[in-house]
Amino acid sequence: MIINPFIISLLQAIIIMLIAPLITGVIRKFKAWMQHREGASILQPYRDLNKLFRKDEVVSEYSSILFRIIPFVCFSSMILLAMMVPFMFVGILAPYGDLIALVYIFTLYRIMMVLGGLEGGSVFGGMGSSRELMMSVLIEPALLLALMSICVLSGGGTTIGDIPTLLCEMGLVAFCPALMMATASFILTLMAENARLPFDNPSTHLELTMIHEGMLLEYSGRGLALMEYSAELRLTIFLVMLGTLFLPWGIATTTGVWDIAIGLLTIVLKLVLFAFLLAIVESSLNKTRLFKIPNLLTASFVLGLLAIISLYIL
Amino acid sequence: MSYLLAIDVFVELLFAPALLGLLISFIPTKCEILKNISLSLCCISCLVGISTYFIADGMSDVSYQLPISSVLGDYRLKFDDLSSLMVSFSSFVFLMIVIHSMRRGRGYTVKYAGLMNILLIVCIAAMCADSVIMLLIAWESISLTTFIMSYGADDIARWRYFVITHLGGLMIMAVFAAMWYVSGTGILSEMSNLSQSLGSGVATVMIVLLFLGFGTKLGCTPFHAWMSDLYYSSPIHSVALLSTVCSNVAILLLVKSTFLWIGVPDNYILPILLLLLASATAIWGAMESMIQTEPRRILAYSSMENMAMVMICLGTGILFTIMDFDSSYLVIILAAGMLHTLNHSFFKSLMLLNVGTVEDSTGVHAIERMGGLSRTLPVLSIFALVGTLSMAAVPPTNGFVSEWLMIKTVISSGVGDSVMNVVLPMIVAVLGICGMMAAASYARMYGFMFLGRPRSEEVAKPNKVDRISLVPLGMLAVCCVVMGVFSMPIIYAIAGSACDSLDIAYVVQNTISDSLNLVILSSIMILICLVLYLLFRLFRKKKDIATTWDCGIELKPNMQYSSVGFSQPLVRVFHPFYGDTTEITDDVEEDTSVYRIRFVEPFYTYVLSPIGRGAMKIANKIGLIQTGNIQAYLAYLLITLIVVLLAVRFV
Numbered sequence: 001m002i003i004n005p006f007i008i009s010l011l012q013a014i015i016i017m018l019i020a021p022l023i024t025g026v027i028r029k030f031k032a033w034m035q036h037r038e039g040a041s042i043l044q045p046y047r048d049l050n051k052l053f054r055k056d057e058v059v060s061e062y063s064s065i066l067f068r069i070i071p072f073v074c075f076s077s078m079i080l081l082a083m084m085v086p087f088m089f090v091g092i093l094a095p096y097g098d099l100i101a102l103v104y105i106f107t108l109y110r111i112m113m114v115l116g117g118l119e120g121g122s123v124f125g126g127m128g129s130s131r132e133l134m135m136s137v138l139i140e141p142a143l144l145l146a147l148m149s150i151c152v153l154s155g156g157g158t159t160i161g162d163i164p165t166l167l168c169e170m171g172l173v174a175f176c177p178a179l180m181m182a183t184a185s186f187i188l189t190l191m192a193e194n195a196r197l198p199f200d201n202p203s204t205h206l207e208l209t210m211i212h213e214g215m216l217l218e219y220s221g222r223g224l225a226l227m228e229y230s231a232e233l234r235l236t237i238f239l240v241m242l243g244t245l246f247l248p249w250g251i252a253t254t255t256g257v258w259d260i261a262i263g264l265l266t267i268v269l270k271l272v273l274f275a276f277l278l279a280i281v282e283s284s285l286n287k288t289r290l291f292k293i294p295n296l297l298t299a300s301f302v303l304g305l306l307a308i309i310s311l312y313i314l
Numbered sequence: 315m316s317y318l319l320a321i322d323v324f325v326e327l328l329f330a331p332a333l334l335g336l337l338i339s340f341i342p343t344k345c346e347i348l349k350n351i352s353l354s355l356c357c358i359s360c361l362v363g364i365s366t367y368f369i370a371d372g373m374s375d376v377s378y379q380l381p382i383s384s385v386l387g388d389y390r391l392k393f394d395d396l397s398s399l400m401v402s403f404s405s406f407v408f409l410m411i412v413i414h415s416m417r418r419g420r421g422y423t424v425k426y427a428g429l430m431n432i433l434l435i436v437c438i439a440a441m442c443a444d445s446v447i448m449l450l451i452a453w454e455s456i457s458l459t460t461f462i463m464s465y466g467a468d469d470i471a472r473w474r475y476f477v478i479t480h481l482g483g484l485m486i487m488a489v490f491a492a493m494w495y496v497s498g499t500g501i502l503s504e505m506s507n508l509s510q511s512l513g514s515g516v517a518t519v520m521i522v523l524l525f526l527g528f529g530t531k532l533g534c535t536p537f538h539a540w541m542s543d544l545y546y547s548s549p550i551h552s553v554a555l556l557s558t559v560c561s562n563v564a565i566l567l568l569v570k571s572t573f574l575w576i577g578v579p580d581n582y583i584l585p586i587l588l589l590l591l592a593s594a595t596a597i598w599g600a601m602e603s604m605i606q607t608e609p610r611r612i613l614a615y616s617s618m619e620n621m622a623m624v625m626i627c628l629g630t631g632i633l634f635t636i637m638d639f640d641s642s643y644l645v646i647i648l649a650a651g652m653l654h655t656l657n658h659s660f661f662k663s664l665m666l667l668n669v670g671t672v673e674d675s676t677g678v679h680a681i682e683r684m685g686g687l688s689r690t691l692p693v694l695s696i697f698a699l700v701g702t703l704s705m706a707a708v709p710p711t712n713g714f715v716s717e718w719l720m721i722k723t724v725i726s727s728g729v730g731d732s733v734m735n736v737v738l739p740m741i742v743a744v745l746g747i748c749g750m751m752a753a754a755s756y757a758r759m760y761g762f763m764f765l766g767r768p769r770s771e772e773v774a775k776p777n778k779v780d781r782i783s784l785v786p787l788g789m790l791a792v793c794c795v796v797m798g799v800f801s802m803p804i805i806y807a808i809a810g811s812a813c814d815s816l817d818i819a820y821v822v823q824n825t826i827s828d829s830l831n832l833v834i835l836s837s838i839m840i841l842i843c844l845v846l847y848l849l850f851r852l853f854r855k856k857k858d859i860a861t862t863w864d865c866g867i868e869l870k871p872n873m874q875y876s877s878v879g880f881s882q883p884l885v886r887v888f889h890p891f892y893g894d895t896t897e898i899t900d901d902v903e904e905d906t907s908v909y910r911i912r913f914v915e916p917f918y919t920y921v922l923s924p925i926g927r928g929a930m931k932i933a934n935k936i937g938l939i940q941t942g943n944i945q946a947y948l949a950y951l952l953i954t955l956i957v958v959l960l961a962v963r964f965v
Contacts, residue, residue, distance in 0.1 A: 126875020
């Protein structure tokens with residue numbers, strides 16, 4: 001039986017939107033277990049969002065209209081990305097942008113968040129923005145290089161939907177040093193971009209360490225709900241990209257029901273596995289000093305560069 | 315071929331109003347009306363200029379000879395496709411800048427209006443020049459006019475610009491003279507692919523000299539030393555014209571001379587050299603713009619960075635040609651470069667005029683004293699936001715489209731086995747790093763100018779902004795978005811005319827739009843935003859206005875993040891490159907310490923200043939023979955005479 005590709009694509013985008021808080025919940029649960037705690041229910045992020053959506057909002061008298069627009073822009077850009085990444089099937093709902101456009105939509109999100117941090121003139125916001133920009137200067141080229149290496153490896157262009165298909169067709173040949181280095185580089189980028197340990201601590205509001213939370217300090221109520229939801233979506237999208245662009249095996253390349261079922265099963269398993277690995281990494285590392293972060297990011301950058309160069313030389 | 319307009323009629327329509335405006339400016343008066351007449355005439359010329367691309371279609375093969383000539387040959391103009399495209403876009407930007415300069419109480423004299431007219435004429439003439447002599451004269455006039463237009467600027471900055479730009483002029487003159495000599499004709503459209511008769515070594519040297527020569531205007535390292543100071547202290551409209559229209563001229567001439575007139579020599583050293591030069595410029599520009607404390611200086615370094623990106627495109631184009639890639643890659647990377655040049659002229663003029671308006675309205679130049687302007691100047695802040703996002707290459711603005719096209723072309727060309735392919739990821743890395751670094755610097759500029767709380771009295775209560783100055787800003791802002799969302803026709807137009815004018819045998823296919831459709835992407839985003847907004851309206855919640863969270867104490871204006879502190883993390887990361895030194899001096903009486911960070915501009919301190927001192931030393935040595943004694947001078951005359959006579963006799 002063949003299902004209409006459009007319906008599958010729509011389904012993918014909806015699933016990503018629905019499971020985003022769940023992934024955060026699962027990671028927290030894993031981390032709690034590792035600390036011998038019972039931990040909150042994996043549904044807790046949904047409850048938090050629900051609570052925030054019902055609350056009144058307080059905005060600073062010094063903030064401009066931009067402050068109210070930013071949550072909308074951030075959230076909609078993440079929904080757009082949810083439509084642009086393959087999930088269980090290689091087809092995507094919005095085939096109107098390629099991998100580079102994807103990187104730049106992340107930039108849109110980041111710049112908007114940085115400007116939001118500067119609104120209201122609070123010191124914490126500025127500090128968060130400043131540090132975020134320091135990291136992003138090194139993150140973005142690393143991300144571009146990691147994505148370039150899978151483009152070159154798969155031999156296709158920059159079209160998102162083609163890459164998983166081509167990599168799957170290559171079979172075991174694709175397991176070359178280039179892919180491994182690119183994946184390693186991407187994982188570092190993923191952790192830096194999503195404010196995970198050792199780059200940033202997602203569960204602290206301590207001003208000396210915070211980056212991402214600092215920028216969100218002025219938000220409240222629905223604005224905060226949208227920003228938190230976008231951050232959860234961003235983490236999910238990055239994990240999905242890792243599972244479908246860098247390690248795509250198992251993804252459905254046809255629209256047969258069985259293929260789709262297998263595709264769904266593998267991506268769910270992959271996400272749980274990634275969440276587990278992330279929890280292990282986060283539990284076993286401590287937060288790096290702020291000015292040590294660039295060393296890690298440079299490692300990611302160099303790995304990305306080496307990945308491509310190895311393709312030409314090896 | 316049917317002519318919409320005969321070429322001589324068109325040239326008259328194009329130049330006559332500006333010439334008339336120039337004549338008017340010679341009337342010695344301080345009358346406001348005359349200045350406005352002169353500027354309006356300039357506007358008419360600009361309007362005709364905008365129509366060039368649509369009218370010049372039928373006359374792209376005709377070389378028009380001006381009714382004057384000289385010993386060195388005729389003055390010829392030719393409106394080929396690429397030139398007329400650039401003329402159209404540049405005229406639009408020029409028009410916007412002229413309209414902005416017409417607002418009341420700006421204190422420009424009728425002389426300044428006349429200079430604007432000259433600049434328009436010589437810019438168009440340089441872009442469309444078809445004879446070497448025309449090109450050189452027009453280029454030199456651009457340098458001189460912009461030098462005079464920067465009156466009121468810091469004297470050292472002006473003269474530094476004068477010297478550096480003439481150094482570049484010399485290099486350009488040398489190259490074009492050599493081209494003239496080799497080809498035996500002064501007419502540019504009859505030259506093509508001279509590198510074959512020149513040999514690859516000579517052609518390489520010539521192209522490098524051209525890049526350096528035109529690079530003096532574009533801010534190529536180490537010739538960028540004039541930029542920051544001149545941008546900071548000259549009238550904003552001179553700066554805007556210099557940064558946008560003049561850069562367009564330089565890039566167009568660079569493209570035409572490299573890919574058409576001289577032709578790419580088969581020598582791998584050339585693209586590597588150029589890419590190194592351009593990358594150094596781009597990264598240096600992006601890094602320096604992060605630590606500047608005045609918006610104008612930030613924009614100066616940003617010009618440098620953007621133009622370097624275009625030069626990276628040209629270098630990559632040369633690399634593609636040498637590597638014998640499919641010519642579609644060459645066409646598209648050139649189109650990306652040209653598109654970025656045009657986009658740069660739109661967003662940069664928007665931002666420069668915006669900064670000028672803010673400075674006029676508040677009287678504050680330093681970013682450290684601005685802040686919170688988005689609440690007092692809301693319309694201006696929206697235009698500035700568009701310009702900032704566009705400079706930071708954020709979708710769906712025009713700056714994004716050109717950067718996207720550059721990176722996409724480099725990445726998708728990367729499939730191959732040649733060792734030279736290793737250069738391609740480096741190019742992507744450079745584009746990525748300096749793109750994001752520049753974006754960081756623009757976010758900083760916007761954030762500290764318009765967001766936050768006011769940091770000084772003047773900024774808290776700015777004067778009203780003249781309506782007329784908002785019109786060009788608004789139009790430029792709209793263009794920045796429209797040229798981004800509907801960019802595909804522009805890309806195809808540029809690629810098509812590049813093929814046509816540069817003799818590249820390639821038919822542009824409409825394949826790029828398959829991978830990026832910003833119309834749909836942005837409609838999806840807007841749709842999501844609207845749905846959310848409506849939902850939020852439906853289930854309305856209370857919204858309280860309160861002060862910023864202050865930990866329980868009252869916030870003073872300086873109790874917020876400072877722009878200097880903001881860039882500190884990046885300075886720490888790239889510490890050795892910045893050449894920053896920290897001094898801490900203790901004041902024992904006051905019981906305080908002063909903490910001072912100083913940045914040196916290494917190119918100026920370690921490269922240009924020693925050269926300048928050396929030149930002064932030599933000049934002083936030569937000065938020794940100037941004794942002021944009449945007998946000595948008579949002796950010099952006698953010696954010269956004898957030497958000349960001997961030379962004539964024996965040679």
